[in-house]
Amino acid sequence: MPCTRRTAAMFRIAFRVACFAPVALLARDPLPAPEIPAPLGVNIHFTRGAPGEVDLLAATGFRIVRMDFTWGGVERQVGTYDFSAYDRLVADMDARGVRILFILDYGHPVHTKGNGPATDAERAAFVAFARAGARHFKGRKILWEVWNEPNIPQFWKPAPDVEAYAKLAVAVARAVKEEDPEALVLAPATSTIDLRFLEGCFRRGLLESIDVVTIHPYRGAGPETMERELVELRALMARCGGRLLPIANGEWGYSAVNVPLQTQADYLARQALFGLSMGFAFNIWYDWRDDGLDPKEPEHHFGSVYRDLAPKPASIAMKALAETLAGFAFVTRLPIAQGDAVALLFARGAEERVAAWSTGGERAIAIPVGRATIVSRDGARTEVADCRELAVTSAPIYVIPRERSEALAFERVLAPCERWLAARAGEPLAAAFVLRNPFERTLRLRVRTDLDDAAPRDVVLAAGAEERFEVPCAVRDRARQVQEVRVRVHTEDGKLRAAATAHIVVRNALRVRILPPERGALPVEIAVADRSPFKGEISAREGGRRTGRNETDGSGARADRRVSLALPEGHDTTIVRIPAPPASGAGDGGAFTGEPRRWRVEVSDERGATVLETAARFVRAFAFAAEPEKPVADLRLIMDDGDRNVPLAATLEGCAGRDGGPGARLRYEFGDGWRFLPIAPAGGAAIEGEPARMHVWIHGDGSGDYLRCRFVDATGQTFQPDGGRVDFKGWKLVEFPLRGNFGFWGGAKDGIIHYPIRWNAVLLVDSAARTRHKGEIIIGEAALVHDDERG
Numbered sequence: 001m002p003c004t005r006r007t008a009a010m011f012r013i014a015f016r017v018a019c020f021a022p023v024a025l026l027a028r029d030p031l032p033a034p035e036i037p038a039p040l041g042v043n044i045h046f047t048r049g050a051p052g053e054v055d056l057l058a059a060t061g062f063r064i065v066r067m068d069f070t071w072g073g074v075e076r077q078v079g080t081y082d083f084s085a086y087d088r089l090v091a092d093m094d095a096r097g098v099r100i101l102f103i104l105d106y107g108h109p110v111h112t113k114g115n116g117p118a119t120d121a122e123r124a125a126f127v128a129f130a131r132a133g134a135r136h137f138k139g140r141k142i143l144w145e146v147w148n149e150p151n152i153p154q155f156w157k158p159a160p161d162v163e164a165y166a167k168l169a170v171a172v173a174r175a176v177k178e179e180d181p182e183a184l185v186l187a188p189a190t191s192t193i194d195l196r197f198l199e200g201c202f203r204r205g206l207l208e209s210i211d212v213v214t215i216h217p218y219r220g221a222g223p224e225t226m227e228r229e230l231v232e233l234r235a236l237m238a239r240c241g242g243r244l245l246p247i248a249n250g251e252w253g254y255s256a257v258n259v260p261l262q263t264q265a266d267y268l269a270r271q272a273l274f275g276l277s278m279g280f281a282f283n284i285w286y287d288w289r290d291d292g293l294d295p296k297e298p299e300h301h302f303g304s305v306y307r308d309l310a311p312k313p314a315s316i317a318m319k320a321l322a323e324t325l326a327g328f329a330f331v332t333r334l335p336i337a338q339g340d341a342v343a344l345l346f347a348r349g350a351e352e353r354v355a356a357w358s359t360g361g362e363r364a365i366a367i368p369v370g371r372a373t374i375v376s377r378d379g380a381r382t383e384v385a386d387c388r389e390l391a392v393t394s395a396p397i398y399v400i401p402r403e404r405s406e407a408l409a410f411e412r413v414l415a416p417c418e419r420w421l422a423a424r425a426g427e428p429l430a431a432a433f434v435l436r437n438p439f440e441r442t443l444r445l446r447v448r449t450d451l452d453d454a455a456p457r458d459v460v461l462a463a464g465a466e467e468r469f470e471v472p473c474a475v476r477d478r479a480r481q482v483q484e485v486r487v488r489v490h491t492e493d494g495k496l497r498a499a500a501t502a503h504i505v506v507r508n509a510l511r512v513r514i515l516p517p518e519r520g521a522l523p524v525e526i527a528v529a530d531r532s533p534f535k536g537e538i539s540a541r542e543g544g545r546r547t548g549r550n551e552t553d554g555s556g557a558r559a560d561r562r563v564s565l566a567l568p569e570g571h572d573t574t575i576v577r578i579p580a581p582p583a584s585g586a587g588d589g590g591a592f593t594g595e596p597r598r599w600r601v602e603v604s605d606e607r608g609a610t611v612l613e614t615a616a617r618f619v620r621a622f623a624f625a626a627e628p629e630k631p632v633a634d635l636r637l638i639m640d641d642g643d644r645n646v647p648l649a650a651t652l653e654g655c656a657g658r659d660g661g662p663g664a665r666l667r668y669e670f671g672d673g674w675r676f677l678p679i680a681p682a683g684g685a686a687i688e689g690e691p692a693r694m695h696v697w698i699h700g701d702g703s704g705d706y707l708r709c710r711f712v713d714a715t716g717q718t719f720q721p722d723g724g725r726v727d728f729k730g731w732k733l734v735e736f737p738l739r740g741n742f743g744f745w746g747g748a749k750d751g752i753i754h755y756p757i758r759w760n761a762v763l764l765v766d767s768a769a770r771t772r773h774k775g776e777i778i779i780g781e782a783a784l785v786h787d788d789e790r791g
Contacts, residue, residue, distance in 0.1 A: 030141060030184050031212075031246065032099060032282045034329040035348070037061045037322040040272050041101065041284040042304065043251055045291065047085040049092070053309060057288060058096040060304065060315050061322025065093060066250065066284050068148070069102035071111075071129050078110055081132045090140060101143040101250070101284070103189070104130045104172060107157060116147075116156040118164045123171055130172045134179035145186040145214060145250060146172045151197040162200035169201070173209040184211045189250050191216050192741070193229040199236055207242025212281055214250035219741045220258065221751020222394075223271040224342065224359050229741065230278050231503075235481045238422040238505035239529035246281040253286035255298035256312070259749075262395070265313035266357070268304065269321050269377055269396045270342075273355050276330040277344050279419060285318075313378070317396075320379035321355075324398045328353055331412050332500070338363045341392055345411050350438065352408040354399040358392045359752075365390055368407035373400040406496060412438045413445070414489045416502040417468065424508045424530075425478045430470040431485040431502040437461040444492040449485065458492075471502075479612040481509040481529055508532050511573070514601055514616040515733065516695045516783035519659050521577040524601055526565070534567040535606040540578040543598045565603070614788070621694050621782035622681050622762045626654030626662035635664060635779075638678040638761065647671030647772075652679070657780040658697045658731050664779040670767040678710065678761035679779075685759040687711060692787045694736040696763065697780030700726040704768045705775055709736050710760035717747025718760055725768060726777060738784075 032039045041064025042057070049057070057065070067089065074081050086102070093100055104126075107114040111125040134144065146169040150156040156165065165188065173185040187210045188201050198213075207213075215233070217226045230247065237244050254267045268285055275283040290307040292300030304315040328346035336343050340360035346353050354367055369387040375398040376382075384390070387399055401408065417432035437443050440463050448456035449471055461467060471485055483504045490497040507530045515523040522540050539562040561578050578601075596619045603612040624634035632652050639648060650668040657663030668677055694709065707723035720743040723736045744751050763779060 030182060032064060034276075035327050036276075036325040036329070036346070037063045039064070039276065039280070039282040040318075040322065041065060041099075041282060042288045043067070043253075043284060043286045044288045047089040050309065053289075054092050054096060054098075056305070056309060058098055059319070061318050062285075062288070063097065064099045064101055064143075064282055064284060065288075066101040066103065066145075068106070069104055069133060070106050071104070071108045071126060072106065074133065075108065075129055081129065081136070083133065083136050086137075090137065090142075094140070099141060099143065101145055101186070102133070102137075103145045103148050104133065105148045106155070115158055116150065116161065116164060117168050118161060123168050126168060127171050127175045131175040131179055134176040134183055138180040139182070141182075143184050143186055143212075144172075144176050145189055146210075147187070148189050148251075149191040149216060150188060151190045151194045155191075160197070162197055163204065166201045166204035166206055170205050170209045186210060186212045186214045186248065186250065189214045189216060191218065193217050193226070193233055195229075195232060195236055198233065199240060202237060202240035202242055207237060207240065207245060210245070212246045212248050213237070214248050216251040216286075217249060218252055219751065220744050221741065222359055223267060223274050225741060225751060226274075227278060231482055234420055234503075235505050235529070238507045239481070239509075239531075241507070241530055244420050244422050244505065247279065248281040249275050249283045251284055251286045253302045256301040257296065257298040261313050265317040265377060266394045266396065268314045269317045270357060272318075272321060273344055273396060274342065277333055285314075316379065317377045320375060320377060320398075321396075323379070324375045324400070325353060325355070332415070334367070334411065335499075336365050338365055341365045343367060345408060347412055347438075350404070350409075352401065352405065352412070354408070355396050356390070356392050356399065357396040358394060359750075362391055362393050365392055367399055369399055369401045369405045371402040373402065374398070375400065406439075409438050410491075410496040411498050412436060413443070413496075414447075414487060414498050414500045416487075416500050418502065420503050420505065422505045422507055423475055425475045425506050428472065428474055429504065430472045431504070432468060432470050433487050433500060433502070434466055434468045435459060435461055435489070436466040437463055439463060445489050446492065447487065447489045449487050451485075475504055475506055478506060478508065478510045479614070481506050481511070510534070510603060510612045512538075512601060512603060512612055512614050513787075514599055514614065514785075515575070516618050516781075516785065517580060517597060517599070518577070520580065522561075522580045522599055522601075524576050524578060525573050526567070526576055526603070527571065527573040528567060531570050531572075533569050533571075534565060536565050536604050536611070537562050538565055538576055538578065538601065538603050539563070540580065541600045541602075542580065543600065616788060617786040619688055619691070619784045619786070621687075621696070621784045622759065624662060624664055626657065626664055628654050628656070630654050632664045634682050635679050635762070636682050638680055641678055642675050643673060646673035646675040648675050648677060650677055655778060657778065658699070661697075661781050663699075665776065666765070666779060667774070667776045668765060669774045670770075670772065672770070672772050674767060674770050676708075676764055676766040678764045680761050681759050687757045687759060687784065689786060690753075690755055691738050691784040693738055693785045694721075694782060695785065696723070696734050696736070696782040697731055698726070698734045699731050699778035699780070700728040701776050702727060702729045703773065703775040703777075706766035706768055707734055707736075708764040708766055709762055710764060711738070711757045712760050713747060713754040713757050715747035715754045717744055717749060717754065719744045719753065720764070726765075726775070731780070 042062045043066045112122045117123045117126045148155050150165040151160050153159050169187045176183050176185050190197055193215050254264050256264050272283050287302040289305050290301055290303035294300050325346050328348040331345040331347045334343040334345055341358045341363045343356040367387040367390055372384055372387050374382050377395040415434055423429040443461045445459045446456050485502045488499045509529045511527045513525040528534050563576055563578050596617050598617040600615045604610050624632050632654055637650050653665050655663040655665040703726045705726050708720050710720050712718050721736045723734045
């Protein structure tokens, strides 16, 4: 198990109270309350709504609005601030119980010439503007957000600058809190969950300055696909040494150009519900109202209502959610056997209700409820006699029990006081949980943890009472950055059962990743998550060819090769090259052959104790013969894809690759406009298994063009992972993730990869400047990587 007992007693009782009250949020907490609809909001683009618009927005169920608080609009004359338009908006929303999130944003025509503040003088001018706004609206419970999507050039001009943004955000947060100590400051409002930009902000002091981390988790796939990224975001906070701050969705929606109207409605409801289950402090949909009428322009159709304020399916879904779950707060995710079904429990007083849907096709799920009213996504009501075989689809439904279900109510008995904790491996930790009795009778309970040799404890809990207890443990495993403390509870007779989990982010976890073999060496990335020092050894062992589940094909394994490690305080990710002989049949030490290669890596500390083992298997991603200055027959240029009105010329010829390997020299010229150039395999396009990533050696020219690839799944759905920009010169190992959040279209159009998969384009060069320019890159060897983190 990831945690071991630190004391002989499994539990430490902290206190017992006779009342039944939530412990998470106090009355003075300035965050939106957890009860629906308080944490649900929407982006707007007005300070004066159309007649009846603000009433309609509130009646739809939104209780937060997010609106630009523009520097240039407030400070039209240098040194003079005019808040009159925002005064009107605040008064209108206050009157309807709607809270405001103001975005302190965008460049100033005089102070910064429209760019993001980059100098001390420009930052000082922006901070003065923010300070004036906070002073003017002090006590109005405004949520202040520092900028909008500073990680993309559309909003931080001329180009994103993480250092300039972080300096600005820290200074603004300090100024706002000086003017209004009760104010909440939010940042950095990134477009997507951009972990690289977020890390840059966190390492520059942002977590110590703000109150809530805001993100915009845009994606083409369903809302549930953000779950892994949120885990990574919390892990990032921990390893940057900061607090595990609340996370909020500050902006996210789906355009009705990209998905059908009914799917947009499904996603609005699922985004809100699933976001609350994942711990969002609040969830803001983009957008309130369609911004235009062009049927082909996605930006015009994110709205929950049409341009003329007529309802869309999305606003109807929002109204049904807000009305059906009014006053209810999220409790837990119910255990459902079907992996692609979601069932969430919400509670209000002595009532329980369930929201359920499927991320795949129609499913039958079992909810422990007898007679119930089923409310559809659109608010229609039907009666059912039993919910133990309930059909769910992509459209959420709400289950209202006609009689109280003891099984549902018992799911409320146990909860972690904090769902996310941070600790260092080896240091003592106590995860706090609370037992609550929601029944009108005494409960006799047995409580146990999943810790090794932990003895259960019997608890007698009076009606309406609660008891808080701690589970002392110490994290020993440094191989996994996120670990669990799980507690289970059941009644004395075993008829009612529940479980709860606290997640522990290990600040000093080891992060190890095996890279594709090079000639004579196996490169391995290694770092301590929080950059603390580490001494020890790293060793590698190559096994024989893996066939099915067998470790080797009988050829045995080569001897270990060891390298000493001495990672200093504050280190960056280090690449260690472990000496390795060539693979059999690889010629001059060739790294890639037609045969898979599997490597195991072990890391031990300075006492010789193994702290991490991992493994990876490498398969050649694509192959080509490269005769110098001759066309490459195994790869073909797709010259007729994209806008044919934009000129495109290209050649692909053989050349020397990296370290004597094969190379393919791509010379291309894009005309004015948007054009891209896919490169497809001429022969077989099948991709073996379910690889995690592809690495390709690329010799860049610094053009700045984008590198991507494309693959097609079993449904005909095309995915387009991103490998970054050619912002380098010389050789670089470029990585393309083959799982995660990237563009997709066609086929199932659900963003879920349905295996098996095949190549559409092993490489795609996308014009970044969209102006006439030439480029030249060399494509070297490429490998698919199948990760096996536990070895």
